[in-house]
Amino acid sequence: MPLAETWVYPTTQGLFCAPGNFHIDPLQGADRALITHGHSDHARAGHGHVLATAETIAIMKVRYGEACAGLFQTIRYGELIEINGVVVRYVPAGHILGSAQIVLEWGGTRIVASGDYKRAADPTCQPFEVVPCDVFITEATFALPVFRHGPVGSEVAKLLQSMTRDAGRTHLIGAYGLGKCQRVIKLVRETGYDKPIYLHGAHVGLTRLYQDLGIELGDIRPVSEAAATELQGALVLCPPSALGDRWSRRFGEAVCGFASGWMRVRGRARQRGVELPLVISDHADWPELIDTIVATDAADVWVTHGRDDALVYQLSQMGRRARALSLIGRDEDAE
Amino acid sequence: MHHFARLLDALSTHAGRGDKLALMLDYFRATPDPDRGWALAALTDGVPLQVPFRRVLSNLMAQRVDPVLYKLSRDYVGDTAETVALLWPENGGSGRPPSLSEIVQSLQTVNPRALEPTLAKLLDASDGTERWALLKFIGGALRVGVSQRMAKTALAQLGGRDVGEIEEVWHALKPPYVDLFRWLEGHNERPATEGVPVFRPLMLATPIEEQDWPGLAAGDFAAEWKWDGIRVQVAATPQGVRLFSRTGEDISATFPEIAGAFSGRNVTADGELLVLRDGNVQPFNDLQQRLNRKVVAPKLMTDYPAHVRLYDLLFVDGEDLRTLSFEQRRQRLEGWHATAAPRHTDLSQLILFSHFDALTALHIDARAAGIEGLMLKRRASPYLAGRPKGHWFKWKRTALTLDCVLMYAQRGSGKRSSLYSDYTFGVWREGADNQRELVPVGKAYSGFTDAELKQLDGFIRQNTVETFGPVRAVKPELVLEVAFDAVQKSARHKSGVAMRFPRIHRIRWDKPAAEADTLAAIVALI
Numbered sequence: 001m002p003l004a005e006t007w008v009y010p011t012t013q014g015l016f017c018a019p020g021n022f023h024i025d026p027l028q029g030a031d032r033a034l035i036t037h038g039h040s041d042h043a044r045a046g047h048g049h050v051l052a053t054a055e056t057i058a059i060m061k062v063r064y065g066e067a068c069a070g071l072f073q074t075i076r077y078g079e080l081i082e083i084n085g086v087v088v089r090y091v092p093a094g095h096i097l098g099s100a101q102i103v104l105e106w107g108g109t110r111i112v113a114s115g116d117y118k119r120a121a122d123p124t125c126q127p128f129e130v131v132p133c134d135v136f137i138t139e140a141t142f143a144l145p146v147f148r149h150g151p152v153g154s155e156v157a158k159l160l161q162s163m164t165r166d167a168g169r170t171h172l173i174g175a176y177g178l179g180k181c182q183r184v185i186k187l188v189r190e191t192g193y194d195k196p197i198y199l200h201g202a203h204v205g206l207t208r209l210y211q212d213l214g215i216e217l218g219d220i221r222p223v224s225e226a227a228a229t230e231l232q233g234a235l236v237l238c239p240p241s242a243l244g245d246r247w248s249r250r251f252g253e254a255v256c257g258f259a260s261g262w263m264r265v266r267g268r269a270r271q272r273g274v275e276l277p278l279v280i281s282d283h284a285d286w287p288e289l290i291d292t293i294v295a296t297d298a299a300d301v302w303v304t305h306g307r308d309d310a311l312v313y314q315l316s317q318m319g320r321r322a323r324a325l326s327l328i329g330r331d332e333d334a335e
Numbered sequence: 336m337h338h339f340a341r342l343l344d345a346l347s348t349h350a351g352r353g354d355k356l357a358l359m360l361d362y363f364r365a366t367p368d369p370d371r372g373w374a375l376a377a378l379t380d381g382v383p384l385q386v387p388f389r390r391v392l393s394n395l396m397a398q399r400v401d402p403v404l405y406k407l408s409r410d411y412v413g414d415t416a417e418t419v420a421l422l423w424p425e426n427g428g429s430g431r432p433p434s435l436s437e438i439v440q441s442l443q444t445v446n447p448r449a450l451e452p453t454l455a456k457l458l459d460a461s462d463g464t465e466r467w468a469l470l471k472f473i474g475g476a477l478r479v480g481v482s483q484r485m486a487k488t489a490l491a492q493l494g495g496r497d498v499g500e501i502e503e504v505w506h507a508l509k510p511p512y513v514d515l516f517r518w519l520e521g522h523n524e525r526p527a528t529e530g531v532p533v534f535r536p537l538m539l540a541t542p543i544e545e546q547d548w549p550g551l552a553a554g555d556f557a558a559e560w561k562w563d564g565i566r567v568q569v570a571a572t573p574q575g576v577r578l579f580s581r582t583g584e585d586i587s588a589t590f591p592e593i594a595g596a597f598s599g600r601n602v603t604a605d606g607e608l609l610v611l612r613d614g615n616v617q618p619f620n621d622l623q624q625r626l627n628r629k630v631v632a633p634k635l636m637t638d639y640p641a642h643v644r645l646y647d648l649l650f651v652d653g654e655d656l657r658t659l660s661f662e663q664r665r666q667r668l669e670g671w672h673a674t675a676a677p678r679h680t681d682l683s684q685l686i687l688f689s690h691f692d693a694l695t696a697l698h699i700d701a702r703a704a705g706i707e708g709l710m711l712k713r714r715a716s717p718y719l720a721g722r723p724k725g726h727w728f729k730w731k732r733t734a735l736t737l738d739c740v741l742m743y744a745q746r747g748s749g750k751r752s753s754l755y756s757d758y759t760f761g762v763w764r765e766g767a768d769n770q771r772e773l774v775p776v777g778k779a780y781s782g783f784t785d786a787e788l789k790q791l792d793g794f795i796r797q798n799t800v801e802t803f804g805p806v807r808a809v810k811p812e813l814v815l816e817v818a819f820d821a822v823q824k825s826a827r828h829k830s831g832v833a834m835r836f837p838r839i840h841r842i843r844w845d846k847p848a849a850e851a852d853t854l855a856a857i858v859a860l861i
């Protein structure tokens with residue numbers, strides 16, 4: 001049985017599968033790219049050939065244009081495809097719409113590249129599935145034991161309470177534009193809130209795409225088309241960077257919130273000047289990371305991006321082989 | 336506990352002063368005694384608990400979290416109480432966390448050996464926010480952006496009183512302040528302060544304006560130098576001595592030699608706290624070395640000897656002198672000091688003058704170390720708390736100004752967080768072969784109107800050359816005329832100088848940056 005690190009390893013382009021001659025989530029311009037999900041630090045434009053779920057391909061086209069790769073090939077969850085003798089399968093990762101873990105089998109070894117993932121329920125995407133494997137490649141965005149994200153229900157309740165209490169003030173919530181924004185809308189809709197929800201221009205395209213792909217999000221409107229009076233007391237979602245920006249001044253004394261796993265730590269909320277921190281994460285928290293790794297029963301764990309020091313330490317304490325891959329080009333903060 | 340935790344949580348995320356006051360007021364209204372009093376203690380002087388907090392916490396955590404992971408977490412979070420609160424095993428809380436008074440009671444009466452299990456039980460009964468609040472409550476250092484003064488202002492609002500009245504009784508009271516709340520809510524008389532060294536609200540001066548002069552007669556006023564230290568009040572009674580800052584904060588522990596000098600006396604006196612060497616007042620920078628320290632090393636006291644230059648007497652041997660005129664109080668001050676003469680004190684001398692022109696000449700020359708300008712005090716005025724108009728005037732020496740170049744800008748906080756409102760500016764340093772480079776000499780956040788702030792913000796966004804987090808480096812093109820009170824040598828600044836109280840005087844949209852001032856021009860002012 002060939003050692004896993006002799007056939008899957010990092011290159012300057014990203015994670016490379018040698019016998020298959022393809023990269024997973026590579027930097028720009030790879031000949032053949034297998035893409036886990038649509039976030040911009042994983043899905044980039046300019047590859048010769050892209051293999052991804054239909055949703056991920058649709059997201060890439062909205063972001064980078066129809067012709068952002070030479071050739072697109074769609075793969076369904078569970079479907080088996082052979083590439084130069086490597087058997088490839090995509091399995092739901094529970095991270096955002098269309099997100100997948102990529103399962104590689106070759107020479108009797110199974111490697112799972114999980115991309116980004118979470119275990120908590122998310123009404124906008126399929127839940128994570130555990131695939132037993134020899135090597136599990138994991139992210140580590142929230143790999144510190146202080147990150148234990150509670151149930152999102154109470155965070156949504158906190159938002160709605162604030163909107164009732166400060167009914168005259170616009171609630172301006174910073175949320176990452178792909179996945180988080182749509183999940184927050186969906187969670188709010190599930191409570192029965194049926195008023196229009198307003199979006200910063202940067203969030204409109206991908207949200208429309210979610211709707212086109214069958215995620216019901218109700219009445220969504222761009223801020224730019226709303227009258228000032230409509231926005232009083234309304235729920236508005238925007239990129240986190242817009243919270244302290246000139247754009248935000250039009251809402252007057254808005255209540256500023258931020259939906260992110262980082263909000264678990266007060267200092268991070270204060271740093272952002274956030275009055276309403278909402279702990280809603282699309283990444284696994286510390287217990288989810290550990291539980292998932294244990295569930296895959298992988299003897300080897302490779303850690304890609306985030307707090308690899310704490311996770312590698314913890315896994316070696318648990319008697320597993322773990323090492324940091326230090327892939328370049330991954331965004332460790334966007335959440 | 337639950338409500339206190341909610342209060343602290345809200346205080347930590349609401350930046351505005353008005354919001355914070357409203358949150359505290361709501362809490363004080365809705366919470367019964369004695370819990371609200373314990374909360375008040377946490378927000379002001381601290382809860383009087385003798386808990387070896389660090390040791391207990393580290394023992395507790397050692398049993399529950401791997402030390403390496405604890406350290407990585409602590410480094411990331413940056414606050415011990417919060418780290419512990421986040422790491423503590425989640426038991427879902429008991430649904431009924433203990434009240435603040437139950438917490439105080441159990442920790443005050445606990446056998447030291449049972450301290451750890453007691454605290455563990457309290458933490459087990461709480462959810463995440465409550466654990467954080469509990470640890471802040473016990474450990475102090477809340478870090479929720481509330482000053483003592485702000486908490487007392489909320490109390491004043493509760494009782495429809497002036498914050499000065501709160502200050503006046505404050506130091507005679509102890510947590511959980513039940514008498515204080517009963518008085519504020521109209522159930523009780525004002526709490527008695529007899530015999531306790533308490534803070535008396537200060538009489539403050541207003542800046543003298545050009546239009547004030549014609550209405551003033553030289554014979555009605557006494558003049559003193561305005562010393563460049565910090566205003567203090569010493570209150571000594573047979574029960575003890577306290578040194579208060581201008582806002583009524585007890586700073587006795589920071590200046591034990593002053594407290595010691597007044598031991599056994601029975602007076603309340605106002606003066607200026609200074610660092611004095613061989614009878615000479617040292618720059619404010621020296622005094623700064625002594626401020627904000629809880630523990631004072633003997634070496635610090637020898638290197639930066641503290642001194643109070645007295646200028647008013649409010650009480651002596653239980654007699655309230657505040658209704659007397661300034662002139663009468665001054666006589667009593669001189670008489671008392673001549674015999675009592677506490678160490679580390681002297682009197683602020685009166686400056687003799689017959690007409691204001693003579694003072695003007697003195698004022699212009701007033702650039703000696705430690706002098707900020709002149710004070711004019713009406714001879715007939717009683718000691719009036721606050722800033723009554725027409726009684727005391729401060730006549731600061733005219734500010735110095737220099738033309739500096741805007742180098743960096745940073746986002747403000749609170750309402751200003753969408754604007755670049757904090758400015759770092761520099762002047763030209765001329766090196767060898769006539770090379771010129773800008774070196775930063777100070778930072779200013781004030782002195783401009785809202786309209787000017789918007790203009791500055793626009794300029795910064797259009798002229799950014801680099802961004803580091805909240806800071807932008809801008810093209811060195813805009814000249815700011817900066818006003819300041821003095822310049823001092825500073826090892827901390829790359830330029831070697833630091834301005835005191837810099838503020839934007841004018842924005843010189845018209846002036847080319849190349850014509851801004853040089854470092855040599857600043858150094859000449861030291």
Ligand SMILES: [Zn+2]
Nearest residue numbers: 037039095116
């Ligand atoms: Zn992602």
Ligand SMILES: [Zn+2]
Nearest residue numbers: 041116330331
């Ligand atoms: Zn990622």
